Amino acid sequence: MIGIFIRERRSWIVMFVALQLLVLFVAVLDPSVPIASLLYVILLSSLLFAGFLFARYHRETRFYKSLDAWDDTCDPGDLAEPAGPFERMTLDKLMEQSERYKRDSSMRQIEHEEEKDDLLSWIHEVKTPLTAMQLIIDRLDDEKAKSRLMYEWLRIHLLLDQQLHRERIPFMENDLFIERTELAPVVHQEIRMLKSWCMQKGIGFDVSLPAAEALTDAKWLGFILRQLLTNAVKYSKASDIIVESEREDGRVRLRVRDFGRGIDAKDMPRIFDKGFTSTSLHQDAASTGMGLYLARKAADALQIRIEAESAPGAGTTFTLTFPRQNDFARVTGM
Known part of the structure; x- marks a missing residue:
């Protein structure tokens, strides 16, 4: 600051x-002016x-100095008191x-x-006419048309x-209810929702949940699983999708493991990015690139670590690691 002042x-x-x-x-x-006295005056004036x-x-x-250290998220009124009219004018304009x-x-x-x-x-x-459409579809006798x-x-x-959850995620902290949640009902509910799609593609599920409970919000966990299972079904052919749980190190x-086309190694760092679809099937207009992004956002709010492992042609495995009781206690005071 002294250099700037100079x-x-x-x-x-x-x-x-x-x-x-x-x-x-x-x-x-002018020889009549005494040089010694003049130098003395110059020295004194220079010191002054x-x-x-x-x-x-x-x-x-x-x-x-306060302006240089000012965080622009703060109020300008927190700056030091102006010492002159120009500083006052600057502060007034900032305010x-x-x-x-x-x-x-x-x-x-x-x-x-x-x-x-x-x-x-x-x-x-x-959603109201959609519910009515579902009831009408259920009454159809033509199984092929019904399936399509x-x-x-x-x-x-x-x-x-x-889209509904996309709008709610920024405010999901207001909607959370963290408790010991049984995994089986949540998993089976999401599988049942995809039943008609899975039957059409010849996809089954192998569910094994020895670790039966996790500390989370059931509704938002269902949303996360919905995105993972939807992706698994979308990019798999006739095979089984494995859903299993375990307890390790208290967590x-x-x-969720599928045996579909997998994800290219160059795409792995970007799969949770907003709007990212794929580089190998970039022309796929059916993909929105929002499912995994929203799943990660919801998982972060629930303190769930979500990880992916994949290889082209070998399928993809998504792992959800749930927090322990102490992890929530430090943040939420539970």
């Missing part, structure tokens, strides 16, 4: 030095000027801009909340469900 006052310093040289020049031209700069440095840089940004941010937040509420309301409205219609119905249902792990 550069800012450079013109004044140059002016002072020029005046002293001018006095010396006059003394050289240096002391003046030192005092002004601490006074004039106090505000700018004015801050108030304007706060008003704009508040308006944008209100607009976002209204749009979110409208979208959630629309999704719930659409149920598949298309399921696709619409899963997309709406994904419960739940694995």
